[in-house]
Amino acid sequence: MKKISYNKIINSIRDSIIEINCVPSSELLNKYVSAIENEDNELSKKVLRNLKENAIIAQENMIPICQDTGTAVVFLNIGTEVVIEGGYINEAIFEGVRLGYQEGYLRKSIVGNPISRINTGDNLPPIIHTNILKGDIFNIIILAKGAGSENMSALKMMSPSDGLEGIKNFVVQTVKNAGANPCPPITVGVGIGSNFEGVALLAKRALIKDILDIPVDNSITAIETDIKNKLNSLNIGPQGFGGKTSVFDVAILMEPCHIASLPVAININCHVIRHKKIIF
Amino acid sequence: MKLNTPIDKEKLKKLKSGDELFISGVIYTARDSAHKLLIEKINNNLPLPFDLNGAVIYYAGPSPTKPGNVVGSIGPTTSYRMDKYTPDILKQGVAILIGKGLRGLLVKESLIEHSAIYCAALGGAGALMGSKIKKITVVAFPELGPEAIFKLEVEDFPVIVVNDLNGNDIYECH
Numbered sequence: 540m541k542k543i544s545y546n547k548i549i550n551s552i553r554d555s556i557i558e559i560n561c562v563p564s565s566e567l568l569n570k571y572v573s574a575i576e577n578e579d580n581e582l583s584k585k586v587l588r589n590l591k592e593n594a595i596i597a598q599e600n601m602i603p604i605c606q607d608t609g610t611a612v613v614f615l616n617i618g619t620e621v622v623i624e625g626g627y628i629n630e631a632i633f634e635g636v637r638l639g640y641q642e643g644y645l646r647k648s649i650v651g652n653p654i655s656r657i658n659t660g661d662n663l664p665p666i667i668h669t670n671i672l673k674g675d676i677f678n679i680i681i682l683a684k685g686a687g688s689e690n691m692s693a694l695k696m697m698s699p700s701d702g703l704e705g706i707k708n709f710v711v712q713t714v715k716n717a718g719a720n721p722c723p724p725i726t727v728g729v730g731i732g733s734n735f736e737g738v739a740l741l742a743k744r745a746l747i748k749d750i751l752d753i754p755v756d757n758s759i760t761a762i763e764t765d766i767k768n769k770l771n772s773l774n775i776g777p778q779g780f781g782g783k784t785s786v787f788d789v790a791i792l793m794e795p796c797h798i799a800s801l802p803v804a805i806n807i808n809c810h811v812i813r814h815k816k817i818i819f
Numbered sequence: 820m821k822l823n824t825p826i827d828k829e830k831l832k833k834l835k836s837g838d839e840l841f842i843s844g845v846i847y848t849a850r851d852s853a854h855k856l857l858i859e860k861i862n863n864n865l866p867l868p869f870d871l872n873g874a875v876i877y878y879a880g881p882s883p884t885k886p887g888n889v890v891g892s893i894g895p896t897t898s899y900r901m902d903k904y905t906p907d908i909l910k911q912g913v914a915i916l917i918g919k920g921l922r923g924l925l926v927k928e929s930l931i932e933h934s935a936i937y938c939a940a941l942g943g944a945g946a947l948m949g950s951k952i953k954k955i956t957v958v959a960f961p962e963l964g965p966e967a968i969f970k971l972e973v974e975d976f977p978v979i980v981v982n983d984l985n986g987n988d989i990y991e992c993h
């Protein structure tokens with residue numbers, strides 16, 4: 540049995556929430572640098588330089604890279620041989636999120652009721668996806684997800700006859716419609732298969748594929764590259780002012796599905812990529 | 820080009836889509852919920868929390884200010900959500916709108932009709948935009964939290980002209 544204290548979970552989540560919102564990852568800074576080199580036109584280069592400068596100002600002052608510090612999305616992966624001592628795990632996650640948003644001076648962007656729209660004041664509740672595993676594995680992935688890009692996402696129950704070409708067209712059309720709204724350069728998470736609710740979650744997980752330890756599948760990599768090239772030739776560019784870097788990455792996750800279905804979901808993330816895996 | 824607030828609309832004629840503009844003076848934030856409340860006040864002939872004539876409205880909701888700092892992060896939010904309210908806001912004489920992303924046809928027509936322009940601030944660059952702000956105060960609807968109307972005193976606040984008075988749109992020119 541692996542024993543982890545309730546307070547340790549709270550503290551790690553609090554610290555990670557603050558870190559992902561205020562400290563750009565080296566991967567993100569590198570993405571800005573290679574995009575600056577890759578662009579030809581002066582306005583696109585300048586925009587990207589400003590985005591990089593913004594990330595550095597945020598880190599130096601420990602203020603959020605973007606004011607929309609998002610909905611906290613939590614992937615809880617826990618083995619049956621893990622014991623949480625001193626409290627209930629979901630309460631620890633709630634408390635960690637609450638403290639992170641409060642102590643990090645992060646924006647509280649959640650309304651308690653989608654119709655009456657009163658702010659909950661503490662950025663609760665987070666969205667928690669639990670996965671029960673064998674053994675004593677225990678990790679938590681946190682994603683701060685902004686709404687500007689989330690709002691540009693789409694789900695379609697396609698027909699099996701639409702095939703790969705249909706899927707690619709759906710992605711291209713969705714990104715084209717999104718234009719400047721999701722703060723490009725974006726990351727595009729594509730879920731293919733499963734069912735209605737499953738495919739949405741696949742697309743969300745695709746956005747964090749880089750930290751999911753998924754073995755590389757060359758056939759999927761080829762599709763991702765092809766879609767990425769198509770999207771980068773749309774000339775949306777950084778912030779939608781034109782240019783070669785409309786997307787940083789395209790990531791696909793697939794699962795089996797019903798003989799009659801071809802569910803496809805596209806979840807969009809902005810240039811401010813904010814996620815982290817906490818391993819216990 | 821540099822402009823001071825309140826904006827003299829005559830000066831907007833020279834600006835072209837794609838131009839960089841630096842605004843100094845006072846700008847006001849308003850996003851979804853604040854727009855809804857402003858329109859209710861306009862429709863009921865109630866006094867407004869700030870003078871909209873020649874005003875600059877920034878679609879933004881800041882993150883909280885850390886002790887010792889001037890302001891938190893404060894980049895633009897996506898503008899199309901305000902489209903429904905925008906023609907009525909422009910009727911009040913607002914000169915410059917700042918946000919991010921494409922506007923609807925009705926908004927574009929209304930901008931030209933009222934000699935106003937729409938500009939983009941850098942999306943996802945709230946820390947950088949915040950560095951151009953000298954002072955922030957709540958002027959209305961504090962109960963809305965980040966969606967309250969904030970008065971921002973700014974110096975050389977950088978934006979890019981999206982919709983100019985000749986009907987050009989930087990998002991659609993390429």
Ligand code: SF4
Binds near residue numbers: 720
């Ligand atoms: S889409 Fe992302 S970068 Fe843009 S404002 Fe929202 S959270 Fe910030």
